[in-house]
Amino acid sequence: MTLPQRFIIDGYLIDMSLSEVTGKAGSIKVEPKVLQVLLLLAQNAQQVVSHQQIMDQVWQGSEVVPNALQRCIARLRKVLGDNAKAPRLIATHPKIGYRLMVDVQWQQAQTAQNAVTRVPQKLKGTWKWQALVVLLISFGLFFAVFITPLEPKIKSIKTITHTDSFESDVSYSPNGQYIVFNRQTQSCYSHIWAKNLKTGTESRLSEQAGFYRDTRFTFDGRSVIFTQQQNCDQKAIEFEPQSANCWQINSLDFAESLSSPQPSAVRYQCQNQSITRPIALPNHQYAFLKTEQGNSGLFIYNALNQQSDVLFAPSALSIYGYDYSPVQSQYAVIGFNPDSEHVLSILNEQGRVLQQNIVTLKKTILPLTQFEIRYSNEGGALLAVSDGTLYHLSMDGKLSEYKPLQKNIISVHKHPTNAQVIAIAGYKDTDIANVPIYTQRNSPLQSGINQSVQPYKSFARTKSAEKSAKFQPLGDLIAFVSARTGNDEVWLWDGAQAIQLSDFANNSRIEQLTWSPDGKQIALVSNGLLKLIDLEGNTQSINAPVLLEKVAGWYQTSNLLVTATAANARALLTLDLKTLRFTPLPIEGVINTWSTDHTLYFSHLNGKVFRVSLPIDSQAPEYMSALNGKSLVLSQNKFYSYDQTSRYLSMYNLEGELIKQIRPLKPFAWKLSDVKEQHMLLEQVIEVNQEIIELELSYDH
Template sequence: MTLPLRFIIDGYLIDMSRSEVTGKAGSIKVEPKVLQVLLLLAQNAQQVVSHQQIMEQVWQGSEVVPNALQRCIARLRKVLDDDAKSPRIIATHPKIGYRLMVDVQWQQEQPKQRAVINNPRELKGRWKWLALVVLIMTLGLFFAVFTTSLELKIKSIKTITHTDSFESEVSYSPNGQYIVFNRQTQSCYSHIWAKNLKTGIESRLSEQAGFYRDTRFTFDGRSIIFTQQKNCDQKAREFEPQSANCWQINSLDFAASLSSPQPAAVRYQCQNQSISRPIALPNHQYAFLQTEHGNSGLIHYNALNQQSDILFAPSALSIYSYDYSPVQSQYAVIGFNPDSEHVLSILNEQGRVLQQHIVTLQKTILPLAQFEIRYSNEGDALLAVNDGTLYHLNLNGELSEYKPLLQNIISVDKHPKNAQVIAITGYKDTDIANVPIYTEHNTPIQSGINQSVQPYKSFARTKSAEKSAKFQPFSDLIAFISERSGNDEVWLWDGAQATQLSDFANNSRIEQLTWSPDGKQIAVVSNGLLKLIDLDGNTQSFNAPVLLEKVAGWHQNSSLLVTATAANARALWALDLKTLQFTPLPIEGVINTWSTSHTLYFSHLNGKVFRVSLPIDSQAPEHMSALNGKSLVLSQNKFYSYDPTSRYLSMYNLEGELIKQIRPLKPFAWKLSDVKGQHMLLEQVIEVNQDIIELELSYDH
């Protein structure tokens, strides 16, 4: 049997006939000998292939330059984005050979059909037999189709953009000729762009830069609608604004904007509540998600009379994504129920529930990872993205994944006429810096997004995401979360080297960590479970009444605060470490907490900070308007907070009153993680990379 000339490894398509490798960054021509080495390793996947065997089969006794094989392996690693020090694709066995560490998916070529000329007399004598054969084959095909499940495949990948900017929110025009997307180069410097997929010509549509999201065509293709987040200083250079005073819906005339950039028309005036995913309905109607204090609802807005109505906001669901099908005239809404299960609701145009199902999750899906959904052209199914993977979601909640599995898919939109899907793909590389609080650094930093920068010197530098660094109380360790081993794990930094402390199950996801007040334990939530880890790596797990999101703080010695998504809000729970009892607290929408012996401070998603006295009763929380909850640390009864308006690190007292401005922080390093003595830990963005790709899907049985 001859092996096919096309195969897939780790998301890369290798085409031997074209000497070409296609990945998320596009297609690359590779020398034939180099690919012959890869083919031989693929034929013996998971097995060591000796140096001698490779030389004999690839070079077949011909003279070669010194280190020819080593150069081929180095070239393959570069093309496949593999690291020789910590390989994930090609392993080196010193003085022996090499081994392909991943599985191979072979793509069989379609056999060419031979043209056969039959004698008419013979054909006439066999027509009955031919008819019978056709009937049998038809019945066989019928039963094969309807008794076997679809195998969903990503057939090809095509790079659409690969720029130094940050692309997001892409969608097709109704005729499939154009795509429209948001392109961001700085924090408050977004523009709406269109690209003609046939000619490749790009056109900037928006006249005024701003902070834009949710770019999408109207269903008739005449206009583009998008959200604009206000309170966005054009001179700001951070990755994203820290706060906003209102959100609005804008639109652009598509034909006019193609000729020259146009000013946006406001369709929905600025509101204090966060809004997202606006969809233009017929007759100047709009739908969008609105979030306030952690509660989300699907809203219907009539632009003619400027009236808003709640379309769907059940108290037992925490809605996070939705879409609308003009073909079926219905909505698909997905959210969490009180048991943290994903519930898919299908609604008519008036918001009445037509059907409702719990999504059947596969074992590889993280329980609290959210789905981004888009209707298919016919409105009978959904495309869903979860944790970087593309899925087919039936309206009855059945889920199937597309293979080969691609990583880092963020959002998708279905082509209106064929099997193409336009997608945003990318990653974010963050690091941690240990910086003196009062020392000024004047090194200039470029302000673009899709670039590698290092505002301050990082410790334990990798190309993976590092976050949530915390100083150990009463000692010198720093704990942080890193995905350098393939999953989110807890790591320790002793000032010289990093050591992995935890060893959780595959696909673990951790939002943040907290030290115990005595510095002997670390608390995290991994895949919905609260875990305590001692400094020897011993782990104790606690089952809560609900699936948990993250640890929110350690209150004194005896109580841990955690958050959970349930009942249409981010609920706050307390674990009494003496009785091991979980108790819900009467506060909703909590993202982070800070506490003293008598007061609990907490933040919402928009960064607003509030406080209540302990124990919590029916008192109304007090807003601490000067504090930014997205970059805030409480240390020695002082708040250290980054002010997005002045761009300064400032110190405040427990009343939220400014004590002094300390120093400006560099762009991409504004997020304060911890403070201890004269030092602070900063999360900094090293590289952000999001681009547009087009996938061709196939459905095989």
């Protein structure tokens, strides 16, 4: 057994066993292949090692991407502070190979066999067993240090903001001196702020509030970029963001904005397709995710020629997140494959796949829960957040939790040089109100989230999230989803008290539920599985060919509509409850559905509503421009929908034509979940508590 090889080059300690390089600025993780190249050069210091010799010994005949060796050398120079134009450590011999230009100091490295042969002769006899004990202890220490798995740890937590408003989308400046973030003002609008972490001084950067997201610095620190969503036809920002049909990338000059709030400049013009997570690249380019009809891909926009091109959008993957590392000049992209497995793809700057692995999920992780990923300072790993938990994600798809667990983390961003990460942490408290449809119209509108006053009086009030309330057909019950036990469960409200109906396994997550037409059963998807529950709590699980996302509607008497994540799309399937057969429908990107005997209405993620005649054939869906799919109910052949422009609850016919405005709804209680006779159920936001914290992380034994 060979002990770990450690050597010193120009003051840098290289530890092969830890894949780590330690210098004056601290330690940094380096990919094993990169260090294997350095080890080979160190073993042949002052001598030229040919390209072929390096490839044969390091890669041993395995297939590699083009320029793999050159990228390793570039990475070594970056880590060791070397300069290719004026090298002091690694010399390039064109078309031949590379040479380490300095001497190497080797730390003691010996084999177990050698350690035994070096036992002095005098240890024989009475000292023999003592020597053996010492040797065994030495091996025990070796295994404890080098064989024990590395563990991700949260060493400390520091609160950065603590306000009545809530913050989101935080990131460090390249020098780590500032953070920028969004701070909510009213409804869904925010301003962009900066905070000096040394002085504690906060500065508002944006001149006007807007529907801003994905705020972060450019890599040179000169600008802050973000996405803005708005209505292209409106010069002033005055409507709910759900009315927007425009997504664009904007920027603020950071130095000027610190002096006084500034208007933003548009870098990528108004798009009618959702764009998220913009990252500024060199040469006036921007990377971002773009979504259309539920399909997503990684795109590059060149501001010089104003051209947008696909970098990575394989048909077999449904991409939902990514990050870019300027140090390694590569992308990490994550998405679902057709089997609903998370696939992590590492790409070079041209979009070529360097490696691709399925993420190994722990039992506590829900199958369809998405990960937000960011590169860590270790280079060979990612920070991943899912369902409030922070994970260490290796490039080969291995997950491990940072402990102690912090179950309320929403997003993280690494510090540019040290072990800190800046994070958004918090929770959302939603309740359900049973409100008369018709009432006086002079109800006062609130201008912001009030943490002590409910927009409307809630029933079954708790500090956890309640959602997806539905009136019982042919009955007086209300079914809803609540997380008051720590897991999403189905509850019933009888007008006086809440009764828990379901009792699922730990970590259950339910997106929404629906009643059967006769009011005797409830259908839902929990953790990817379809379940039917009767009023006694008896549960029937139905196997599906894929992991499901949620129940989208009960179509006619014996058919359910469910959604699932398929290859690069959200698929819609119908289930015949008589035969238990699932059949995919030729519609993609569906979020919710509503149906009559002859027509199927459905919405996409952006809230747009379409309709097709039944049975569905090759016909193109018709767009219903007046309806808001994020707040829509079909009852007695009438649509009830929240009009984002007027902020009124309105009634429409089946053609999507306005019949009348009914009443205004308050800013945080406009999400309509059901209508029955003269009453409606509203999902309302009581409190959104999100703050900025700073975590100190370690990844060691």
